[in-house]
Amino acid sequence: MRALAVGLTVSMSILAGCATPPSAGGDVPLAAFFDCARDRGVLISAHRAVLDDSTPENSLAGIRATGAAIRPALLEIDVTRTRDGALVLMHDETLDRTTTGRGRVADHTLEQLRATRLIDGAGKVTDAPPPTLREALDLAGKVGSIVTLDFKSSGSDGEILTQQVIAETRAASAAKRTVLIVYNDSDALRLAALAPEMMISVPVSSAGHLATLVKGGLEARRILAWTGTRAENPALWASLREAGVEPMFGTLGAPGRRADDRYAADGDPSEYRGLAKAGVAVIGTDAPKVVKAVLAETVDAPSTCKLP
Numbered sequence: 411m412r413a414l415a416v417g418l419t420v421s422m423s424i425l426a427g428c429a430t431p432p433s434a435g436g437d438v439p440l441a442a443f444f445d446c447a448r449d450r451g452v453l454i455s456a457h458r459a460v461l462d463d464s465t466p467e468n469s470l471a472g473i474r475a476t477g478a479a480i481r482p483a484l485l486e487i488d489v490t491r492t493r494d495g496a497l498v499l500m501h502d503e504t505l506d507r508t509t510t511g512r513g514r515v516a517d518h519t520l521e522q523l524r525a526t527r528l529i530d531g532a533g534k535v536t537d538a539p540p541p542t543l544r545e546a547l548d549l550a551g552k553v554g555s556i557v558t559l560d561f562k563s564s565g566s567d568g569e570i571l572t573q574q575v576i577a578e579t580r581a582a583s584a585a586k587r588t589v590l591i592v593y594n595d596s597d598a599l600r601l602a603a604l605a606p607e608m609m610i611s612v613p614v615s616s617a618g619h620l621a622t623l624v625k626g627g628l629e630a631r632r633i634l635a636w637t638g639t640r641a642e643n644p645a646l647w648a649s650l651r652e653a654g655v656e657p658m659f660g661t662l663g664a665p666g667r668r669a670d671d672r673y674a675a676d677g678d679p680s681e682y683r684g685l686a687k688a689g690v691a692v693i694g695t696d697a698p699k700v701v702k703a704v705l706a707e708t709v710d711a712p713s714t715c716k717l718p
Contacts, residue, residue, distance in 0.1 A: 454695060491516065
């Protein structure tokens with residue numbers, strides 16, 4: 411019964427948070443920052459907010475360390491719901507890989523989840539529990555970072571989660587520094603209408619594809635264009651830049667197969683410089699410290715752009 415009561419409270423708070431959204435076509439504070447950064451250098455997006463093996467993924471420690479080491483950083487974090495409707499950071503459906511707990515996140519209450527402890531990249535058990543989304547948003551603001559939120563936005567469960575994520579982001583006064591991640595056009599256009607003050611990260615495969623998104627109602631200035639992790643595409647990156655859109659390329663992925671590991675294999679990960687020269691505006695990586703060291707002044711330059 412308690413879980414049901416919490417669920418009803420959450421549902422009502424979702425409706426309250428989304429009842430009077432900002433009007434479409436209004437101010438998108440983060441867009442101006444990206445426009446400035448695109449002309450000055452490369453931004454680093456830390457996958458799951460991990461700085462290195464000493465920081466657990468999707469953790470406050472990772473947000474704090476990455477935000478201190480890279481200014482400004484993009485912190486990509488994963489959001490899901492507990493059994494009693496709380497929003498927490500967790501990539502997997504289960505607790506097994508990244509915490510001392512076991513079983514599905516959706517089968518645990520927030521109290522049960524907070525009794526577990528995060529495990530860092532080296533396999534060490536830390537003294538920190540999985541954080542809530544609100545804790546993550548508040549800390550990211552304090553360290554001057556942009557948050558990119560990855561969550562299940564499709565399907566009936568995804569609709570509830572989407573509404574709740576938007577409401578919580580607004581309640582934290584974090585919408586002006588948040589990017590919502592989607593994986594298809596329909597979700598991009600739906601979220602564009604639900605959260606007109608936020609930027610959207612969406613896969614873009616061509617100039618024509620970008621035109622389709624814009625025609626559908628997603629303004630170009632609100633798009634962070636995800637261009638994948640496999641093939642480098644300078645022609646696409648150039649066309650996106652010409653349209654006023656930031657191209658993002660991922661060197662992240664499965665250990666041993668990701669570009670981060672391939673670049674580091676010979677001890678000289680200079681390939682990141684090639685990405686910057688080819689027009690990438692944002693590099694999504696599992697090795698943010700390495701990217702910063704290689705690109706040096708190129709990734710420090712956007713710090714002159716004003717975050718909202």
